[in-house]
Amino acid sequence: MTKHFANSRRQxxxxxxxxxxxxxxxxxGQFRLGWGTTxxxxxxxxxxxxxxxxxxxxxxxxxxxxxxxxxRHLSSDAAYAxxxxxxxxxxxxxxxxxxxALRPAPDQFDFQQADWLANFARAHDLKFRGHTLLWHxxxxxxxKTTVNRQNAEQxxxxxxxxxxxxxxxxxxxxxxxNEAINPGDGRADGLRNTAWLKFLGPDYIDLAFRLAAAAxxxxxxxxxxxxxxxDTAEEEARRVATLKLLERLKSQGxxxxxxxxxxxxxxxxxxxxxxxxxxxxxxxxxADLGLKILITELDVKDQxxxxxxxxxxxxxxxxxxxxxxxxxxxxxxxAVLTWGLSDCYTWLTSYxxxxxxxxxxPLPLDAQLQRKPAWYAMAQAFDQAPQRxxxxx
Ligand code: G3I
Numbered sequence: 119m120t121k122h123f124a125n126s127r128r129q130x131x132x133x134x135x136x137x138x139x140x141x142x143x144x145x146x147g148q149f150r151l152g153w154g155t156t157x158x159x160x161x162x163x164x165x166x167x168x169x170x171x172x173x174x175x176x177x178x179x180x181x182x183x184x185x186x187x188x189x190r191h192l193s194s195d196a197a198y199a200x201x202x203x204x205x206x207x208x209x210x211x212x213x214x215x216x217x218x219a220l221r222p223a224p225d226q227f228d229f230q231q232a233d234w235l236a237n238f239a240r241a242h243d244l245k246f247r248g249h250t251l252l253w254h255x256x257x258x259x260x261x262k263t264t265v266n267r268q269n270a271e272q273x274x275x276x277x278x279x280x281x282x283x284x285x286x287x288x289x290x291x292x293x294x295x296n297e298a299i300n301p302g303d304g305r306a307d308g309l310r311n312t313a314w315l316k317f318l319g320p321d322y323i324d325l326a327f328r329l330a331a332a333a334x335x336x337x338x339x340x341x342x343x344x345x346x347x348x349d350t351a352e353e354e355a356r357r358v359a360t361l362k363l364l365e366r367l368k369s370q371g372x373x374x375x376x377x378x379x380x381x382x383x384x385x386x387x388x389x390x391x392x393x394x395x396x397x398x399x400x401x402x403x404x405a406d407l408g409l410k411i412l413i414t415e416l417d418v419k420d421q422x423x424x425x426x427x428x429x430x431x432x433x434x435x436x437x438x439x440x441x442x443x444x445x446x447x448x449x450x451x452x453a454v455l456t457w458g459l460s461d462c463y464t465w466l467t468s469y470x471x472x473x474x475x476x477x478x479x480p481l482p483l484d485a486q487l488q489r490k491p492a493w494y495a496m497a498q499a500f501d502q503a504p505q506r507x508x509x510x511x
Contacts, residue, residue, distance in 0.1 A: 172482065173207035175497050180506025182245065182453035184208030189231035191463050192238055201487045202459055208245040208290060210455055211235045215248050216256035220281060224264050227280060236285060250293035250342060251278050252326045254312035270317035275329055282333035291338035293378055294330045295323050299343050299363060301355040308359025324372045331373035342378030342414055349393035357400045368407050376410035383418045385437045394444050405450035413445060415457040417480040421472045430479055435491035442499035449506060461485045
């Protein structure tokens, strides 16, 4: 994108953000900017040229690139919002579609922040994906004291039907179930011992997918999990259990369309055991089930990397290069999303703090929204990826 376009887009977005203080959420979930202009009208003429962006490079190969974003950041940081729109073709709310955000009380839904993000995506021609309809984390405080064996199915039915129906027809994909595998819990089927399993048995997963499919027949329905990347005994067990789950779901006709691989990469430690052929075999086995594969939460945990910034950035870029080169060689991989776009907003700084106290640097843009070696590693991986034969999904 030329500097001019970038600046004019940034000015328009800055203007939008200045007006953001005037935005009010109408009953229809539409946003009225000041003086009757909707966000869509105000940004309709934004130059869409993102010719060198990651999103455009991925698109050229029939892939989707995007990132997780938060209402708090996209609604208040105009420069960040501009960079997000420039670089991404798809947006996934980092937290705003989780139970904790949507369900202030057992009989209440609060869609304000999720609707804002859905409107932001629509206004800027971004696809929108949902994360996540069923998980054992990110649950509201009332869940533990309210949901039990007798009412769990009713809560699950109401939640998925209400949430998925609200965005039906506009959603690229949903993480229907997140992180249901945990071989360490000792079950023969490798499932995690969650409240949902306790209350509803192993078929809770099939039920969740069927409810989502009934509410939005157009959305791509995804099973999403982590720890599937490295050649360690633990991650091999996770891959085996995941395949077993996917095979069971497919054999019973569950409406599942894709596996989401979170890909929170670890440099140092387990990363020394990155085995290309093992990972490619796993991806092919998933594809052979007729499933698409989305890389859903890509970033690099850099807490074990040196303090020197340029050394750390180069190692992070290497992790992106090695991983994306491997996974993009599998044609079933149709999308790559990073878990955030810029180091200024990453979960890792607080969740995986470095011993030297330095902020994490796991993402393609640095805290000043400048491109890092990781950005160029991703750009090259997209440029060199095999062309996807079918229209991207
Ligand atoms: O919004 C509340 C705020 O009102 C409250 O004051 C504050 C303190 O309790 O909590 C805020 O909610 C926090 C939320 O992020 C929004 O910032 C939660 O406590 C916090 O636990 C939550 O962390 C998120 C975490 O998932 C759990 O939902 C991280 O931001 C998010 O990056 C992380 O993302 C997960 C994926 O969903 C699944 N895969 C792993 C990935 C990393 O853990």
